[in-house]
Amino acid sequence: MSAARPKRIALIHALRHSPPPIEAAFARLWPGQVLMNLLDDSLSADLAREGALTPRMTERFLTLARYAAGTGADAILFTCSAFGPCIEACARDLAPLPVLKPNEAMIEEAITRGKRIGLLVTFQGTIPSMTPEFPAGITVVSKVAEGGLAALDAGDVATHDRLAEEAARELADCDAIALGQFSLARAKPLVERATGKPVLTTPDSAVLKLRRLLGG
Numbered sequence: 652m653s654a655a656r657p658k659r660i661a662l663i664h665a666l667r668h669s670p671p672p673i674e675a676a677f678a679r680l681w682p683g684q685v686l687m688n689l690l691d692d693s694l695s696a697d698l699a700r701e702g703a704l705t706p707r708m709t710e711r712f713l714t715l716a717r718y719a720a721g722t723g724a725d726a727i728l729f730t731c732s733a734f735g736p737c738i739e740a741c742a743r744d745l746a747p748l749p750v751l752k753p754n755e756a757m758i759e760e761a762i763t764r765g766k767r768i769g770l771l772v773t774f775q776g777t778i779p780s781m782t783p784e785f786p787a788g789i790t791v792v793s794k795v796a797e798g799g800l801a802a803l804d805a806g807d808v809a810t811h812d813r814l815a816e817e818a819a820r821e822l823a824d825c826d827a828i829a830l831g832q833f834s835l836a837r838a839k840p841l842v843e844r845a846t847g848k849p850v851l852t853t854p855d856s857a858v859l860k861l862r863r864l865l866g867g
Contacts, residue, residue: 665731765826
């Protein structure tokens, strides 16, 4: 039996910290695929400055997604969790090509763990975008690890991880904890230690869902 052709997966990022954790998750959970990284790190800065998603922002996402599709991608995974409506527009535009929001697979997994889910983020803009993605009947308790993203931007991963661990302690009464940034995945062991609860990361859940969708 011949080996299956490797899948071409386009990864579209709005933070420069996002490629390493998703590449690591592919290497661990579905190695051998052809990964393509597209990065526009002005997206998150523009969103923080404008304070809301705009039609112009959606157009920028459509441009990136159409470019990725044009390279022959079998699927597109966005890794930026603050842009849900923009990504939904891309999914409609490119259907039936699989276009995944960064959180959807993790949320599907999280709600099997209980009704009260902690959401730990380092980017405030993730909360208003991501919270509505959880289904009715789920209580989402969100917490920002203040200063975590700035520490990561400065290359201080130890401070980033410590701030994530400290913030997570306030979520210890939840059934499970979802890490809302791809860049937070590195702190998973510390958050597990701080809370004693199941901790889900966006990269791992997303890779496993893509593998199921594409028959890997």
